[in-house]
Every structure is written in structure tokens, then in C-alpha cells.
Amino acid sequence: MKKTVSTRDRIVEEARRLFNAQGYGQVTTAALAAHLGMAEGNLWYHFKTRAALLDALGERFAEAIEARLTLRPGADPVASYGALLRALMAEFRTFRFLYRDQRGYGEGAALIRANAPQWLERTFDQIEEHLAALVDAELLDWPRERLRDLAINATIILRYGLEHFLELGEPGGEGSGTVRRTLKRHLTLFEHRLAPQAAVAIHAAIERIEADSELAA
DSSP states (O other), X not given: OOOOOOHHHHHHHHHHHHHHHXXXXXXXXXXXXXXXXXXXXXXXHHOSXXXXXXXXXXXXXXXXXXXXXXXXXXXXXXXXXXXXXXXXHHHHHHTHHHHHOHHHHTTOOHHHHHHHHHHHHHHHHHHHHHHHHHHHTTSBOOOGGGHHHHHHXXXXXXXXXXXXXXXXXXXXXXXXXXXXXXXXHHHTTTGGGBOHHHHHHHHHHHHHHHHOTTTOO
16 A cells, blocks of 8 residues: 655655755745645745755754664675665765755754764764774775775765766766766775675675666766
């Protein structure tokens, strides 16, 4: 049985899609209401202010990040790392405008502003933990004292990769391959120190992520 979506949830979801596609600052409330096929007054009935809508999106964003941060290395550290990459790219794609348009929403999204620094540090911790698991399994030859730097650099590439290709004027829509290219670019940081079988497995994981219609770009 198909689950009924509430009007409020539909507004939040369609706002997310439009903000991702056009930019937070480019979507007026009138445009959002027209996209939803409702009067602007009905939109304000559910969200009294634009900030309230942004806060609702911030709550979903926070839930997604906290869920992703629970991913720990498992018995197969390569598979675990692939799962982490998938979760990160899903997060960056789903909430693209929140990463991209920070200047646009400025002092809005109080939940995000309050938590962004610790989310970033915990992401560094998470990626470092997964890389350390590869080292422990003798699949990655990397000095432990430099794992933190590697984790930070990997995060930067993954975090900004999608927008980087757009800034270069390259296509960024479905089928453009920007997810694959972003993931492969981050892999250049340490692929030369991976065991051959681990490198092959991570490349295969990247291809599976790109093949996922929910993530492909």
C-alpha cells in the first residue's frame, strides 16, 4: 500500500529539489507555491516563514548526517569503505544546496550552524577510522601519523567535487559522470598505496554507486 505523503512533507521535499536545482536564493516562495500547484497563502499556512521551511530541511539534514556517522568499519574494510562512500555521496546529492548555498541562507538554519563544526570533525574521524581499518588489514600502506591528513584531504575532495566540475563549466546532471569522477579523484590520494585487490574492489564499488539512478550525476 502506497504511503500517503502529508502536504507539509511534500512541501519540504519539493523545496529541497528546487533549491538543489536552482539555488536557495533563486527560488521565491511564489515560485515554490506554483511548482507545488498551491496558493502562496497555503504554503504559509504550513510554514509561517521561509526560515521555518529551512529549519525543517535542516532537521532532515541532521538526521541523515547522524545516520551516516554510525557507519563503522566491518569485517570487510573495503566493503565498509564503499558503503561509506555511497552514504557520503547520497548526502551531498540529497542536500546539495545546504552545502553549496551557505551564503544564500546566511544566518538561517540554526541547527546546521550550531552543529556544522562538530559534524565536520566527526566526518574526519569517521573517514580516518575506515582508512585505519584498511591499514590494519594490510590493504593500505600508509603511516598512521598521516592518516588524519589523508582523511581531511579526502573529505575536501568528496565534499566539493560535484560543485568543482560545475564551476569548470562541465555538465553536472544525470548521466554526466560527476559522481564517478569525484570518487575517482579522491582515490588518487592513496590508490598508489592500496593493495591491488583493494584498489580493484573500491573501483568496482564506485562503478556501482555511479550506476545507482538515485546517485548518478
